[in-house]
Amino acid sequence: MxxxxxxxxxxxxxxxxxxxxxxxxxxxxxxxxxxxxxxxxxxxxxxxxxxxxxxxxxxxxxxxxxxxxxxxxxxxxxxxxxxxxxxxxxxxxxxxxxxxxxxxxxxxxxxxxxxxxxxxxxxxxxxxxxxxxxxxxxxxxxxxxxxxxxxxxxxxxxxxxxxxxxxxxxxxxxxxxxxxxxFKWEYVDEGMQLILMGLAKKVLIADNLALVVQAGFAHPEQFSSLDMWLITYAFAFQIFFDFAGYTDIARGSSLLFGYKVPINFNLPYIASNVSDFWRRWHISLSTWLRDYLFIPLGGSRGSKWLTNRNLFITMALGGLWHGAAFHYLAWGAYQGIVLILHREYEAVMQKIGIHEKLLKSKVYHWASVVFTFHVVCIGWVFFRADDMKICGAVLSKLFEAPTALLNFSASQLAILQIRDPIIFPALVLILPVLMVSTFVINWLNDKKFYQSPPWAVQVTVMVALMCLLTIFTPDSSPRFIYFQF
Amino acid sequence: MGILRSKFFISVALFAAVSSLLAMTKLGNIAPTDYPIKTWTGWAVDEFLSDKQGRPQFVFMGSSLMLVPVAGVDADYLNRPIDGSRHHNSQYFEDQFQQKTGQKVKTFNFGLPGEMPSDAFLITKFLLKGEKRPDVIVYGVGPRDFMDSLLPSPAATDPYQCLSRFGDVTSHRHLIAPEWDQRLNFELAQLVYPYGHKLDMSVSAERAVTAAINELLPKPQTNKPFTISDRRRLFPSYKQTEIAANEAFFRPTTPETRTFDNANLKEYKKRYAHLNWRTYCHQMKFLADLMNTARERGTQVILISMPITDINRDLLEKGTWDSYKKCLKVLAQSKDATFIDLGDSKQFALNDFMDTVHLHSGGGMKLLDIIAERAATDRRVLSALDPTNSHIAGLKGGQL
Structure with a gap:
């Protein structure tokens, strides 16, 4: 069901x-x-x-x-x-x-x-x-x-x-x-809001992006380097909205019975480093891995080498937990490696004594957010590819980007040639909106207006979502990505 | 907090109000013919309703059992490839019938892949009427049309999706949506306007978005435009039932080039497995209703139990073939239809078939000869075709 x-x-x-x-x-x-x-x-x-x-x-x-x-x-x-x-x-x-x-x-x-x-x-x-x-x-x-x-x-x-x-x-x-x-009506109101939001994330965003991602990862040879970057960004948002949508529905359904279950996401794409990303992405899994794998392995109590080894093993096994395939193992190993690199980088910066200064700089912060997002996106290629061959093909496309950017012209973008389904060219508009909306939500998060919106706003959003979901929910929607794990 | 202060229930009430408003304004509605995916059904419906088509005297109906041989025969007869999306008559039959009776008739082939009696009923009810009412319906059926266990419900076919837009199907809701969840879905579609019209509304919205994006982001000029075959290769699951013009051809064959292939046997094993008697009875009911509708309008039905191979027939559960044959015979008799029983006829040998159920063009020619011969000699068919027949003539011109 x-x-x-x-x-x-x-x-x-x-x-x-x-x-x-x-x-x-x-x-x-x-x-x-x-x-x-x-x-x-x-x-x-x-x-x-x-x-x-x-x-x-x-x-x-x-x-x-x-x-x-x-x-x-x-x-x-x-x-x-x-x-x-x-x-x-x-x-x-x-x-x-x-x-x-x-x-x-x-x-x-x-x-x-x-x-x-x-x-x-x-x-x-x-x-x-x-x-x-x-x-x-x-x-x-x-x-x-x-x-x-x-x-x-x-x-x-x-x-x-x-x-x-x-x-x-x-x-x-x-x-x-x-x-x-x-029984409290708040349970119904809050639960149903979460369920509607979750369905909207899944049906209106993730399922539409899935079409583009499916085509791009099945036939990377048909797309240019810049196309593949856009398609990879699309997957980053697809998997986020798919899984966050599922989690919202799960939390909303639980709330209808008055029970609270943990959150899984906290705006992962505004993370300023990979360690921060893992504190924001699939939180219930990352904390499980920390508590029942990383710490029992010795955590960060031992030498630097042992800590890095534990980190690598934890993330590689975490990758394998997602699926019995080499590309999931590679994804986990990649996460382990980038986490280790991040630790080493931080250690060096602290040694030089500029770490605190850098953290205070807004430019550095936003550059880090953009950099982290791209590091995560490269990781998603391992995750999404059906096998290591496709993974290699997509990655080699992605790394052609500098050359492609030097000779940029709109005709390079195959996604602009495709007008049916319209989601392909629309990606150029949708992706920036999704990215910006992440920052806007982050900015709104500590505002009282957003934490407890006025009654009329909540009702309007719910009615709008009901209308949109009624009209745009297809007869058969793809399964949630995380159902396969 | 009481229910009246619940934000969710107020939202539900407002949603109901918005739905009613949408129902009143019919916002986003598109014409029944404006089906967003051009399928076999869409092409056939468009051509049938076009002004240049006029009124056919004979309409052929059936699944691919009828479509394949009728179109294939014309490819041989006219000695040119026939575009399945745009060729909807049977030139061979028209000429054969004229030779036998001297009467010039027009035909229209409404044979569609996967067409079930439920689909044929919708064609008859919604399209074969008024100015477009044919004198004779030639309906070829096979056991699969009644016993397909892979079919979740009559609403699952491509013809249904397209044809149900042409009229009210609520009188047959118990047959269209037999399972509780199908029925719930059906009733929700009736009750909640945007849900029932979500295809129209989503297509309208998509068209508006497409227009806006075409304006904002014009397609860059390249020397390699993106074609429909590129699209099929890139995302095969998108618009799977779509057929483009010049894409599905019936090509001329000769006895030497016709081959037999039993590759579809596996598929038919699945289709015939675990016979669902409810589906069987429901499809028989649709067939009966089709005949009733045709009779009320003065259209004579020629019901054909289509020839299939022994290999295919042997896949059927014991007793089902006899039951199927008996039902067709009784139904044809009770509805005063002309019945041509070719199901296990010795007139067709294995070398008349291209696979275990479909006649190739050679077998198809035999089939059309038999139909033309029978139509040319059947008193009820000739009477239906007679323009001076007062009862029928009175019905012509859009009264029904």
Whole structure:
């Protein structure tokens, strides 16, 4: 069931009404049933998978708490994490591993006929597995276990965040289930505003940009270097609006039940360096990686070399988490490398003693924002390309830009030749608007007017979004990008 | 805070008011013929409604089972490539019929890829009337038209998308949208004006944006303009059903160049798998309604159970072929239609087919000969064609 489907349009209000008509003690079971209905509407059999993992974690993790010896705690934690990762590996990385093994054997002249496993990736597995691992590690670190099975079962399966996060923390989520909240119209107003905004981001912006991105990354040879830069910018905004749209709908849907789930984005494209970018992009994942991978690896406690190694491993594995393919691994590795370079650069600047001065300079700040955006965009090429071959083709196009700029003429731009669909030439106008709107929102963020807009403005925006979404939502919209992870 | 102070519910109320306003002003509406994608259906409808077309006496209808042989025969007969988007008559049939009866008739081929009885019904109901009412409808059906399990609903076809714009389909809502979500979608489209007219409104908006962008960012001059084939290569999923002029040709063949290919067998296995009796019954109902509509207007229907190969027929679930045949026969009898049963006729051999269901032009010629022969001798067909027939003549000239 997709958030932008008619089924969800029926499902959400039904669960909402039942939830608020039900006494508090029955609300968790109700949401649990609804969440399993939501999950099993795609492939019923995979309901068993999420249930099985839930039960296993619920039964095993308390042994970590009960264990008196640290060593024993560690063994049980290792077992729990391994169990979750093995399930993830089977469903997500089996083909990838077999391909890698086949390729390796091929190098030494062995022709291995790999078995065909017929594995279909269960929706949301990467997200709920990470939630289970978080739970096990937190209990290992001394946090209390969840005693009630229904509460625990709802934590990974909660339908608004089930498929693509945000990755929740059980200490934030589970206590909310116990608060006997009373219905407030604010929940509906704020929740529906978020849902409408999320749908608009997805349907009106991301899906339209997807057409251009699809063409550019399928046939980079048909486009000039400058075209490919515009197409790469388009992907940067497509993935942001697609995922931020999903997150808004997830947060809005949760809010309808009075529950808050974490934010995932904070204007990532105004980041002034890559480290800042990762504090603003997919926040629930980056903090998870920090807390449960980077820190356990040693974090930045060791030598410079060890810190950089930990950073690289964390980001490379974070890349692989997105998908079982080399281009995701390359994307993660690239992020690791640019983060390391950034750390080294900052260290040098601090050593010279100009770092503070530079940070105060507005010109430096804006130059950094533009530079960071381009560094991120180059990373998106690894992310979006279907394979490393396409990735190489797109990157080589991008690096021809200086020559192309020297001989610039509008006729170089293939996107201006295409008039159907009109989104191609419109890109030249849309991209600057999207970029500027990011800065405007950043400027507005601390203004009272923006934090709590007047009643009439909120209503006008909602009516406008309702009209636009009614008219421009296609009969079949592409799935959210992060659904595949 | 009460519901009356909820910003969301006030927004919903205002949205309802805006929708009503849009319904009253019909803002952004475009003509039914102004369908944004030129598909097989769009080309056929445009030509049928054009002034130069006039009134055909014979209209052929059916899926590609009818389209392919009828157009293919003309390619052979006229010995030139036939542009499928712009050639909509059967010259061969017209000449054959004239030879047999001495009567000169005009034909129009409304055979469309994937056309279901539901689509044929819409063509009949919305287009084959008044000045354009034909005397005879020649409708060729195959089992796929009633048993396609890949079809989610009658509304999913390209002909439906285009033809449903020409009139009110609400009387058939239970057949068009049989599943609960399809029905909800249908009712929402009726209830919420911008949702029901989103195609019109989005196309109008897109046209306005296109005009503005063409003004702001004119297309740079290059010596390699961007063509429709470039577009298909770059983004194949965009406007998949579109057909451009001079793009889909039926080319002349000879017995030597005609080949048989059973590659579509796999596809038909899927189509016939898990027969959905509800779809079957609904499509039969559409066929019955088509015949009723035609009869009310004085149009004689020639219903043809189209020839298909034994290979294809053997894919059908046990009993379905007999049921299908029986239904067609009973329906034709009860509606006083002329029935030509070629489904398992020995008149067609495997070498008359280009694949497991489609006749090639050689087989198509045989088919048109049979139809011309039957039409030339059938009392009801001749009566329908007779301009002096008082009952029918009274109906001509736009009364229906």
């Amino acid at each position: 997709l958030f932008n489907s008619l089924q969800y349009l029926v499902f959400l209000p039904t669960v909402f009404l039942l939830f608020w008509l039900t006494p508090h003690r029955f609300r968790v079971p109700l949401l649990l049933v609804a969440s399993y209905v939501f999950y099993m509407s795609w492939r019923p059999i995979y309901g068993l998978l999420i249930f099985g993992l839930t039960l296993a974690n619920f039964l095993i993790v308390p042994f970590i708490e009960k264990a008196t010896e640290q060593k024993r705690k560690k063994v049980i934690l290792g077992f729990t994490v391994a169990l979750n990762l093995i399930v993830l590996a089977i469903f997500k990385y089996a083909y990838f591993t077999m391909d890698a093994v086949k390729a390796t054997l091929g190098v030494v002249g062995v022709d291995w006929k790999e078995p065909h496993l017929h594995i279909i990736l269960p929706l949301g597995i990467s997200f709920f597995v990470f939630e289970f691992i978080h739970y096990a590690i937190e209990v290992y670190r001394g946090k209390p276990v969840v005693k009630n099975f229904l509460d625990f079962a709802l934590f990974p399966s909660f339908f608004p965040t089930q498929i693509a996060g945000p990755i929740k923390r059980y200490q934030d989520f589970v206590p909310q289930l116990h608060i006997p909240v009373k």
